[in-house]
Amino acid sequence: MATANPAIVWRGEPMREERLPPLVPRGWVLLRVEYARWCPLDSLAAAGAMPLENGTVLGCSGVGIVLEAGVDADTGLAGRRVAPARLSADHLPPFTGDGFLAAYTAAPSSVLAEVQGPDPIYTFLPEASLACEAAREAMDSHRVLIAGAGPFGLLAALAIWEEGGHVVVYAGRREAREAARSLGLEAVEKPQSRVDTVVAATASLYTLEKLIEATVPGKLLLHPLYTQQAWPGCRRCRRLEAVVLEGGAPGCARRLLEKARRLIESNIGVVEGLEPPPLAGGPLLGYVYRLGREA
Numbered sequence: 001m002a003t004a005n006p007a008i009v010w011r012g013e014p015m016r017e018e019r020l021p022p023l024v025p026r027g028w029v030l031l032r033v034e035y036a037r038w039c040p041l042d043s044l045a046a047a048g049a050m051p052l053e054n055g056t057v058l059g060c061s062g063v064g065i066v067l068e069a070g071v072d073a074d075t076g077l078a079g080r081r082v083a084p085a086r087l088s089a090d091h092l093p094p095f096t097g098d099g100f101l102a103a104y105t106a107a108p109s110s111v112l113a114e115v116q117g118p119d120p121i122y123t124f125l126p127e128a129s130l131a132c133e134a135a136r137e138a139m140d141s142h143r144v145l146i147a148g149a150g151p152f153g154l155l156a157a158l159a160i161w162e163e164g165g166h167v168v169v170y171a172g173r174r175e176a177r178e179a180a181r182s183l184g185l186e187a188v189e190k191p192q193s194r195v196d197t198v199v200a201a202t203a204s205l206y207t208l209e210k211l212i213e214a215t216v217p218g219k220l221l222l223h224p225l226y227t228q229q230a231w232p233g234c235r236r237c238r239r240l241e242a243v244v245l246e247g248g249a250p251g252c253a254r255r256l257l258e259k260a261r262r263l264i265e266s267n268i269g270v271v272e273g274l275e276p277p278p279l280a281g282g283p284l285l286g287y288v289y290r291l292g293r294e295a
Helices: 040-046 120-137 151-162 174-182 205-215 250-259 261-265
Strands: 005-010 014-019 028-038 061-069 081-084 104-108 112-114 143-147 166-170 186-188 197-200 219-222 241-244 269-272 287-290
Touching (some): 028 120, 061 104, 061 120, 081 120, 112 250, 120 219, 120 250, 143 151, 143 205, 151 174, 151 197, 151 250, 174 186, 197 205, 250 261
Parallel strands (some): 143 166, 166 186, 197 219, 269 287
Antiparallel strands (some): 005 014, 061 081, 081 112
């Protein structure tokens, strides 16, 4: 295996640098990355909204080939093309370890699922898996508010709507509301009516608390990002049934991505090679990097 490992690394700002290939801890596997994604989690770190350890490799998700399995890792993944299908407090790149914006990375085999073909859409598998879990948790809810219209918010809204739920998507950006409406979903800038469940698909604690106060839900479904920051603390928030999602349903997630394929492909920027992206503006659903054997 080549020893060169170019990566986009956090040094107070995103920078490209050469690194050695990562070590493979117990239960983890080594991946040669084919596609990596710069997503809202990376943008939060780059904007200074969330602390990030110096030297961390960025990239919240990716697709790669398993080259090596560590001790106690799933050896059945050897040589397979995989993507992460589960997020948690222990594995939430780039906040709890290196991400995928590198020629090589390592990940716990327990969070990975096999995918078909070198397809950039599978860099959205973690959000799709969270969305499928959100749909299961909201099964008994008559009306659901999705607080945010990034990748997770849009996929969660689609998954719940597909299960017959009445979904309203809150989005501050006009293009995000248009994206939700292109899926046949109701999108609003200012929700007015009560809901049964709120899905927290925004990193803005202030926005989330205001939406909870306005819509008076009984249940709150949280992105695992909230394991890394303060939970909503408003008076009404403290009375909610709160569930932190983790995902882990790759079959459902793959089917959901196929339904959202056109939306995703029309709202990402595809980047060849490894260079930090522009930090201002950019496509609605972020950047997907196409990496070869030599990045």
